[in-house]
Amino acid sequence: MSTPLPFDPQQAFNEMATFQRKLAAGMQNLRGLGEQDYANTPREAVYSEDKLTLWHMKGSNTPTAKVPTLIVYALVNTVWMTDLQDDRSLVRNLLAQGEDVYLIDWGYPDGADRWLTLDDYLNGYLDRCVDAICKRHGLNAINLLGICQGGTFSLCYTAMHPEKVKNLVTMVTPVDFRTPDNMLSHWVQSMDVDLFVDTMGNIPAELMNWVYLMLKPLRLNQQKYVSMVDILxxxxxxxxxxxxxxxxxxxxxxxxxxxxxxxxxxxQQNKLIKGDLQIGRQPVDLGMISQPILNIYATQDHLVPPDASRPLGRHVSSTDYTEFAFKGGHIGIYVSGRAQREVAPAIHQWLRDRT
Amino acid sequence: MSDQMNDFLKDYQAFAQQSWDAWMRSMQQPGAMGSFGTPPMGGANDDLLSRSLASLKAYGSWLQQAAGAGQAATMWQQSMPMQPFLAAFNQPFAQTVAGIDSASAFGFDHQWQSWLQAMQRAGQMGLAGNMGSNLQGSWPTFGITREMQLDQQALTAAINDYLQVSARYQALLQQVNSKGIARLQEKLGQGAEPGKQPESMKALYDLWIDAMEDAYAEMALSDDYREVFGALANAQMRVRKLQQQQTEQMCRELGMPTRSEVDSLGQRVQQLRRDLQARKQRESQADASEVDALQAEIAELKRELAASKATAKVRPITRKTDADDGKASTRAKTAGSASGKRK
Structure with missing residues (x-):
C-alpha cells in the first residue's frame, strides 16, 4: 500500500499531544463525579414477590388514560433503561402524555432463583402483576408494553391469557430467532445449553456482558472510551x-x-414462530393474539435485527397491526434525542386511538 | 529535523507515562472518580484499573506508535506513508478481545491454572508440575485410587481439548486482524480522491474500527465461527464441570455442603414456592366464589323482601296463612346462613 495520507506529521504529533492533554485535564473533571443516579421518576411499589417489584410510576399530573400500561422488560439488564434520566426517559414521556404506567423490576436472581422457569416468570410473576393492576383499577384487561426479551414474553403471555390484554406494544422484540443476521442466535446454535446451565447454574451477568461486548468488540470496548476523551x-x-x-x-x-x-x-428451535412452543402446560400460539398490536423496531439494531421483529405481523391473527420503524439502534430507541421526540408520542397516539 | 523528532518523542513518551500514572493514582482513590468499562473480575486492584484504562492506553499507544513509526526525515517533505500506520494496527484487535475477558467468560485460562495449583497444593490431584506429560493421553488405572485417577484423566483430556479449541478460536481472531487491515486499505483506496481521505489520526482510527468491525462481523456470522464458538463454550463447560466434581469430592471429604446438595435444596424450595402460590390462588378464587355466592344470595333476599313489601302494600288485610309462615321461616334461616358464612 503506497497511498500516502493527506495530513502532515506535525499535525499527527499535535493530535497525539492534544489527546494526552485532554486525558490529563479530564482527570480533574472525573474526580468527585462518583456514581450517577438513574431511575429518578417518582414511583410507588404496589406489589412484590420474591425479588420482583411492581412499580406504579407517578407523573406530575393525573393520568388521562383509562387503561394502564405495564412495561415488561427483559431479564437481561434492568428496566431502568426506560427511565435513565429526566430528559431521556420513555417512562416520563409516557406519563407526560397522560398514560398510566406500571413497570416490573425483575430484581437480581441469586442461587435461590436458579430453578425459576419461563412458566414461573410468565404464568406466575407476570400474571400476578397483571392481576394486581387489574384489581387496582377494576379492569379485566390492561395494555402491555414489552421490550426486547420482555416483548417476547408479552407475546407469549398475550397468547396464553388473551382475556387480560387489551392492547399490545412490542419494542425491539425478537420473534423470528433464526434470521441470518442475528449474531447472538448464530453463536448459540452449536452450544450444548444443557451442559452450559448444568455447569454454570445461574448465568453470571459478567458473562452476559462479555457476550454483548463481543458483538462489536472494538466499537464497544475501545472506540467508545477513546471518544469519551472528547467529552471529558x-x-x-x-x-x-x-x-x-x-x-x-x-x-x-x-x-x-x-x-x-x-x-x-x-x-435454537425457533418454536415461537413454528407454533409448537409450550410454557408450563400451556401452548403458546401467536395466532391466538387478536389484540391491536404496535410493533416498534430499530433499523440499526445490532442485537435484535429488524428482520427478527418484522415477521410478527404474519403470525398473529390481529387485524389491527401497526409497525413503526425507528431510525436508530437498540439503546438509542430509549435514550436518543430522536427517541424522546418520536417514540413515546407514537405509543401514546396509538393507544389513545384504541380507547 | 530528525533530532528534533527524537527529542519530541522522548518528551512525549515521558508526558504520556506521567499522564497514565496520574490516572492510575487518581482512580486508586476509592469512590473518587466515576467508573467506566468492563467491571473486571478478581485480581489485584492495579490489574482492575489497568484493564479499565486499557482501551484508552491502547489508543494512546497506537497514536504514539503510528506517528513515531514514520519519523524518517523524508516524512517532513511529503505526506506520511501508509505502511507504518498499518503496522501499528497489527495487534490491537486480539488485545482488545483479550482485554474484555472476565473470569466468567471464555478467556479463563488463568482461572483454571490457579485452580489446578490450588488443587495440587491440597493434594487432590496428581498433576503437579507434570501437565505436559499428562496431556499426552490416558494411561491404565488401578488400585484403590483408580476412580480418582480416572477423574484426573478426564479433566486432563478436557483441558487438552479446551486448549486446542481455544487455539482455533485465536486463529480465527487473527484472521479478522489481517482481513480488517485489507479492508482498511480498500477503504483508503476507495477514498483516494481529495476530500474523501481521513484528515486526522482520529479519522484514520475510526476508519480502522469500521474496517475491523466489518471483517469481524463477517467472520462472526460464518459457519466456522459458529462451530468454533460453540466448541469453545462446550469445551470450557466440560472443564468447569469436572473441576466442580473434584471440588465436590474434596468438600464431601471435609464435611462441607456441596453444590449438588444446594441445588437439590433450591429445587425443592422452588417447588414449594410454586405450591404456595398455587394454594394462595386457589384460596383467593374460593374466597371470590364465596363472596359472589353471598352477594347473589343477599341480592335475592333483597328482591324477595322488596316483592314482599310491595305485595303487602296492595294486598288487603287478611288472616295470616300457613304459607306465609313458611316463607318467613325460610328467610330467617337463609339470612342466618349468610351471616354464618361471613364469620
Missing part, C-alpha cells in the same frame, strides 16, 4: 456517559432454568 471537559455529557456505563454493567444474573428454556426453545 463537558461535565453534563460526562455524567450522561457514566450513567449509561452504570446501566450497561448493572446487570442481573440469569436464572439458569429460564435461560436454558429461552436459548433452546427460542434461539
Amino acid at each position: 471537559d463537558n461535565p453534563v455529557e460526562l455524567k450522561n456517559f457514566l450513567r449509561m456505563e452504570r446501566w450497561i454493567f448493572d446487570s442481573p444474573d440469569q436464572a439458569g432454568e429460564a435461560f436454558r428454556q429461552f436459548i433452546k426453545e427460542f434461539f
Whole structure:
C-alpha cells in the first residue's frame, strides 16, 4: 500500500499531544463525579414477590388514560433503561402524555432463583402483576408494553391469557430467532445449553456482558472510551456517559432454568414462530393474539435485527397491526434525542386511538 | 529535523507515562472518580484499573506508535506513508478481545491454572508440575485410587481439548486482524480522491474500527465461527464441570455442603414456592366464589323482601296463612346462613 495520507506529521504529533492533554485535564473533571443516579421518576411499589417489584410510576399530573400500561422488560439488564434520566426517559414521556404506567423490576436472581422457569416468570410473576393492576383499577384487561426479551414474553403471555390484554406494544422484540443476521442466535446454535446451565447454574451477568461486548468488540470496548476523551471537559455529557456505563454493567444474573428454556426453545428451535412452543402446560400460539398490536423496531439494531421483529405481523391473527420503524439502534430507541421526540408520542397516539 | 523528532518523542513518551500514572493514582482513590468499562473480575486492584484504562492506553499507544513509526526525515517533505500506520494496527484487535475477558467468560485460562495449583497444593490431584506429560493421553488405572485417577484423566483430556479449541478460536481472531487491515486499505483506496481521505489520526482510527468491525462481523456470522464458538463454550463447560466434581469430592471429604446438595435444596424450595402460590390462588378464587355466592344470595333476599313489601302494600288485610309462615321461616334461616358464612 503506497497511498500516502493527506495530513502532515506535525499535525499527527499535535493530535497525539492534544489527546494526552485532554486525558490529563479530564482527570480533574472525573474526580468527585462518583456514581450517577438513574431511575429518578417518582414511583410507588404496589406489589412484590420474591425479588420482583411492581412499580406504579407517578407523573406530575393525573393520568388521562383509562387503561394502564405495564412495561415488561427483559431479564437481561434492568428496566431502568426506560427511565435513565429526566430528559431521556420513555417512562416520563409516557406519563407526560397522560398514560398510566406500571413497570416490573425483575430484581437480581441469586442461587435461590436458579430453578425459576419461563412458566414461573410468565404464568406466575407476570400474571400476578397483571392481576394486581387489574384489581387496582377494576379492569379485566390492561395494555402491555414489552421490550426486547420482555416483548417476547408479552407475546407469549398475550397468547396464553388473551382475556387480560387489551392492547399490545412490542419494542425491539425478537420473534423470528433464526434470521441470518442475528449474531447472538448464530453463536448459540452449536452450544450444548444443557451442559452450559448444568455447569454454570445461574448465568453470571459478567458473562452476559462479555457476550454483548463481543458483538462489536472494538466499537464497544475501545472506540467508545477513546471518544469519551472528547467529552471529558463537558461535565453534563460526562455524567450522561457514566450513567449509561452504570446501566450497561448493572446487570442481573440469569436464572439458569429460564435461560436454558429461552436459548433452546427460542434461539435454537425457533418454536415461537413454528407454533409448537409450550410454557408450563400451556401452548403458546401467536395466532391466538387478536389484540391491536404496535410493533416498534430499530433499523440499526445490532442485537435484535429488524428482520427478527418484522415477521410478527404474519403470525398473529390481529387485524389491527401497526409497525413503526425507528431510525436508530437498540439503546438509542430509549435514550436518543430522536427517541424522546418520536417514540413515546407514537405509543401514546396509538393507544389513545384504541380507547 | 530528525533530532528534533527524537527529542519530541522522548518528551512525549515521558508526558504520556506521567499522564497514565496520574490516572492510575487518581482512580486508586476509592469512590473518587466515576467508573467506566468492563467491571473486571478478581485480581489485584492495579490489574482492575489497568484493564479499565486499557482501551484508552491502547489508543494512546497506537497514536504514539503510528506517528513515531514514520519519523524518517523524508516524512517532513511529503505526506506520511501508509505502511507504518498499518503496522501499528497489527495487534490491537486480539488485545482488545483479550482485554474484555472476565473470569466468567471464555478467556479463563488463568482461572483454571490457579485452580489446578490450588488443587495440587491440597493434594487432590496428581498433576503437579507434570501437565505436559499428562496431556499426552490416558494411561491404565488401578488400585484403590483408580476412580480418582480416572477423574484426573478426564479433566486432563478436557483441558487438552479446551486448549486446542481455544487455539482455533485465536486463529480465527487473527484472521479478522489481517482481513480488517485489507479492508482498511480498500477503504483508503476507495477514498483516494481529495476530500474523501481521513484528515486526522482520529479519522484514520475510526476508519480502522469500521474496517475491523466489518471483517469481524463477517467472520462472526460464518459457519466456522459458529462451530468454533460453540466448541469453545462446550469445551470450557466440560472443564468447569469436572473441576466442580473434584471440588465436590474434596468438600464431601471435609464435611462441607456441596453444590449438588444446594441445588437439590433450591429445587425443592422452588417447588414449594410454586405450591404456595398455587394454594394462595386457589384460596383467593374460593374466597371470590364465596363472596359472589353471598352477594347473589343477599341480592335475592333483597328482591324477595322488596316483592314482599310491595305485595303487602296492595294486598288487603287478611288472616295470616300457613304459607306465609313458611316463607318467613325460610328467610330467617337463609339470612342466618349468610351471616354464618361471613364469620
